[in-house]
Amino acid sequence: VSCAKPIRCEFNKNPMESDYDVIYKVLVIGESYVGKTSLINSMRHETYTRNLMPTVGVDFVNQDYDVDGHRVRLQIWDTAGQERFRDINKFMYRGTKGLLLVFDITDKNTFDSINYWMRTLAEADIDSEEVIIVGNKCDLWWQRKIKLAAAEKLAKYHSSKYFETSAKENTNVTELFSQMAYDLVEANNPKLL
Ligand code: GDP
Numbered sequence: 001v002s003c004a005k006p007i008r009c010e011f012n013k014n015p016m017e018s019d020y021d022v023i024y025k026v027l028v029i030g031e032s033y034v035g036k037t038s039l040i041n042s043m044r045h046e047t048y049t050r051n052l053m054p055t056v057g058v059d060f061v062n063q064d065y066d067v068d069g070h071r072v073r074l075q076i077w078d079t080a081g082q083e084r085f086r087d088i089n090k091f092m093y094r095g096t097k098g099l100l101l102v103f104d105i106t107d108k109n110t111f112d113s114i115n116y117w118m119r120t121l122a123e124a125d126i127d128s129e130e131v132i133i134v135g136n137k138c139d140l141w142w143q144r145k146i147k148l149a150a151a152e153k154l155a156k157y158h159s160s161k162y163f164e165t166s167a168k169e170n171t172n173v174t175e176l177f178s179q180m181a182y183d184l185v186e187a188n189n190p191k192l193l
Pocket of ligand 1: 031033034035036039136137138139140167169
């Protein structure tokens with residue numbers, strides 16, 4: 001009820017054992033505590049943990065999708081614990097095709113920082129093909145500080161899509177990552193679709 005519906009969701013979401021046609025590197029970034037690690041866990045259908053310890057170091061997981069018969073692997077990097085750009089090793093950004101830029105809809109500071117992230121990425125000449133802005137924790141609708149219209153406006157300004165998710169309740173999480181896989185295929189090789 002309180003979560004915006006995904007803009008588009010036309011996806012096969014059958015994870016596969018092995019083997020893929022294309023692989024895309026996707027980075028999950030945003031301020032501390034917005035739920036980056038939780039989103040990845042939720043995408044993996046791993047149990048939501050109420051009090052996750054802040055992530056130390058950087059890690060990635062692979063998740064496979066079937067985009068209209070094409071086997072797509074997302075290599076998803078969690079940057080939690082290294083939120084400040086200057087602390088993030090440049091190698092982490094190398095080859096990044098997709099960015100999930102996450103804020104917490106109950107925390108205005110994390111929303112305001114989206115512009116900061118966009119600027120920093122631009123200044124560092126990091127030019128990803130697909131950026132999706134993500135308003136997480138939409139299960140906490142009564143604590144909402146950021147109106148849907150404001151978030152959509154920001155996303156439009158940055159030519160991004162906007163999703164609202166709840167890692168806790170697994171709302172729109174599959175759709176979010178599926179959309180990223182779909183968009184990356186479309187951006188890289190439209191004739192595949
Ligand atoms: P990260 O630092 O961005 O990786 O954030 P975490 O994934 O560690 O989450 C920070 C805190 O927010 C943890 O206590 C999570 O349990 C909580 N959290 C994450 N996602 C959600 C969500 O969708 N809803 C609610 N209510 N809490 C969340």
